[in-house]
Amino acid sequence: MANTPTIVVLHDGTPPAEMARIAEHANLRYATGEQLPHQIPGADALFVWAFRSEAITTAWPAADKLTWIHSASAGVDRLIFDELRDSAVTLTNSRGVFDQPMAEYVLATVLTFAKDLHTTLRLQDRRTWQHRVTERIEGKTALVIGTGPIGRAIASQLTAAGLHVTGAGRRPRTDDPDFGDVHTTDHLTDIIGEFDYVVLAAPRTPQTEGLINADVLAACRPTARLINVGRGELVVQDDLVEALRAEHLAGAALDVFESEPLPHTSPLWDMPNVLISPHMSGDTTGWTDELVDLFLTNLRAYVRNEELVNIVDKQRGYVSTPV
The missing domain is CATH 3.40.50.720 (NAD(P)-binding Rossmann-like Domain)
Known part of the structure; x- marks a missing residue:
């Protein structure tokens, strides 16, 4: 793994300010759903901040180097599709924050x-x-x-x-x-x-x-x-x-x-x-910083070729637990 990976942040129109902390450890690209097919070629990882977006399905054919997708939500049902499920790309989520x-x-x-x-x-x-x-x-x-x-x-x-x-x-x-x-x-x-x-x-x-x-x-x-x-x-x-x-x-x-x-x-x-309530039960003061903290933990492991946390079982659609 390259020491400085290229990561695309998929957002819904306004790149989150918290991404500045990630920029110290990676080459960042920002993309809306429409821009994603043009930004994802050559990217090592995708950080899905716009977790309701299904743009990755359309952009998938252009993802020529992608090995890791991380979701800024605990649920990943909108992200999983057949090609991703059958691929070697690792999918992680933000379990634990909410x-x-x-x-x-x-x-x-x-x-x-x-x-x-x-x-x-x-x-x-x-x-x-x-x-x-x-x-x-x-x-x-x-x-x-x-x-x-x-x-x-x-x-x-x-x-x-x-x-x-x-x-x-x-x-x-x-x-x-x-x-x-x-x-x-x-x-x-x-x-x-x-x-x-x-x-x-x-x-x-x-x-x-x-x-x-x-x-x-x-x-x-x-x-x-x-x-x-x-x-x-x-x-x-x-x-x-x-x-x-x-x-x-x-x-x-x-x-x-x-x-x-x-x-x-x-x-x-x-x-x-x-x-x-408008899908806000897990959103409390400081939650975006916690999401970035979790991503940074995984990013450090990713760069070192260590096992990531919160790996989703793509067949089941969630992180498997022993109980």
Whole structure:
């Protein structure tokens, strides 16, 4: 490996200022999606800062020297395509940066529902004094779907707040250090009715896409709330709307959607029991510096021909873990 690799930073229109720290260690090129096919020839690595972009698919034939792609997000479903999957190019992600912030977001939404804070804010806007009785979260049950680092951070946060947390993932097991019992996602309709909160923290894969459908939602407790910080495609959005209308579900907190931004015409906007945030659950003060720190750790390893961290299993679509 050359001591000074050439790295293309794919951005969405404004190159991030944090890249200045990377320029000390690499020859940097900047590219929007349209510019990428012209900038990627001769590049050793690609840093995908515009993580919603799918430009790499179009630029792929011009990537004549590429050996490493790094994503500034934990999810890489928009980056993986057949040619990349079958190639020798290493793909890494930003796993670890977003775990705790997303867990705090989930806890915040649980508390918002339990203490009816969303109604309080609406009443305050109308200067309306309306006393209400709220809920406790201690002793409530939560099912976290997705047992990777983000799911585990969520489990830890909710457990500390007094909830009883169970996991759901690829395979069932007992005595998990963070979840205790882990159920398989193949049988959600059999178990989902046991929980007050259902939290989605799984990556988007062929196995998880459309996981929460009409049948699963109908099996939920009518008092349950759904929280999605994973991917919008995990939920069949039309089925969710119908479940909320039919009161098969008491509410939903949604940070991700099938289509982003969420269209103005979506009925979700007008539902008083729905919390909507614009894909920001993991974005906290200083997060961009943390992303660059992680990339620099991998860049140093890359230059030394050492193993990179957060290598994605391109067949599965996420970083494999031993649990």
